[in-house]
Amino acid sequence: MSVKRIAAVVGVRPSEIEEYERIHEEVWPSVLTMLKKANVQNFSIYRYEHLLFSYMEYTGNDYEADMAAIAADPETQRWWQITKPMQSPVAEVAPGQWWHEIPEKFHLA
Numbered sequence: 001m002s003v004k005r006i007a008a009v010v011g012v013r014p015s016e017i018e019e020y021e022r023i024h025e026e027v028w029p030s031v032l033t034m035l036k037k038a039n040v041q042n043f044s045i046y047r048y049e050h051l052l053f054s055y056m057e058y059t060g061n062d063y064e065a066d067m068a069a070i071a072a073d074p075e076t077q078r079w080w081q082i083t084k085p086m087q088s089p090v091a092e093v094a095p096g097q098w099w100h101e102i103p104e105k106f107h108l109a
Contacts, residue, residue, distance in 0.1 A: 004058040005107065008099035009090055012052050016086035021047070023082065030075040038066035052087065054099060 012020055024045065035043060039060030046053045060066050070076055084098065093100040 002059070004063060005104060006054075006056050006058060007102040007104065008054050009102060010052050010054075010093075010099045011050055011088035011090055012047060013086055013088060014050055017047070017050075020052075020083065020086045028075060028079060031073075031079045034070055034073045034076050038070045040066075040070075051090075 039058055041057045041059055043056040044054065046055075058066070087098070089098055090100045
């Protein structure tokens with residue numbers, strides 16, 4: 001099984017940190033189910049001051065299709081409507097993206 005490791009960053013608005021962390025203590029089960037259905041595993045979000053860092057592992061065979069399925073999911077869209085205003089993209093984010101993907105430079109297996 002091939003694993004794609006993905007790391008990304010986005011800003012979090014200082015006034016929203018407490019609420020962002022509160023809602024992530026109980027992510028909606030439907031959102032979690034969709035992530036698992038789309039072959040996402042070991043998904044974590046960390047916060048350092050006003051920066052969110054995410055890490056996930058993708059174990060499927062069609063990353064683009066699975067990410068499109070997540071984006072098309074109505075419950076995930078509702079979740080993003082709540083979380084997106086709490087975030088602010090970093091300067092390096094690519095056009096059409098929200099979280100900025102960080103290239104992997106080292107991995108110890």
